[in-house]
Amino acid sequence: MIVALAFNACTSAPWNGPIKAGPTETGAGSVAAGRKYLEGRWKLLSYDVFFPGEPAITLRGDGLLTYDEYGNLTTEIRVDEPTARILEKGGIRTTNGAYLTNGRAVVDMQSRTLTYVLEGEPALGMPSGPLALNRPRHWEVEGNVLTLTTKGEDGQPLSVGRWQKAE
Secondary structure: OHHHHHHHHOOOOOOOOOOOOOOOOOOOOOHHHHHHHHOEEEEEEEEEEOOOOOOOEEOOEEEEEEEOOOOEEEEEEEEOHHHHHHHHHOOOOOEOOEEEEEEEEEEEOOOOEEEEEOOOOOOOOOOOOOOOOOOOEEEEEEOOEEEEEEEOOOOOEEEEEEEEEOO
């Protein structure tokens, strides 16, 4: 009987729901709203890459960007062989004409950036090339078109991708 009383005295209170940790912003301009806007599939409209001292290269090919409700971001850009050779010279590796990324994206509403976090890769480090995944993507939205721009240390664009929300 003493054991039963001691056991009952040590039980915790019943679990009645989630622990309150403070308000979560969900309105316009919040991270939740930004993530919700990004959710879905985006078709590549155009992609320009800027190498120092060279004219802009417009990628010829197709692409799809997919962002899910958990912040997972997959990018697939397929280019023709001449474009792949030009990109390789600039340090951008493709595999059979495909540039693929898969990871998570951190949305920063204040600086209007997306930053990739790839599994098994450090989030920070020395950027290497215009499409380096550790460079933040500055974003702008016009209607159903998302523009992602990577910038160099001088603030000049290194790449500009325009994506349209797929139906």
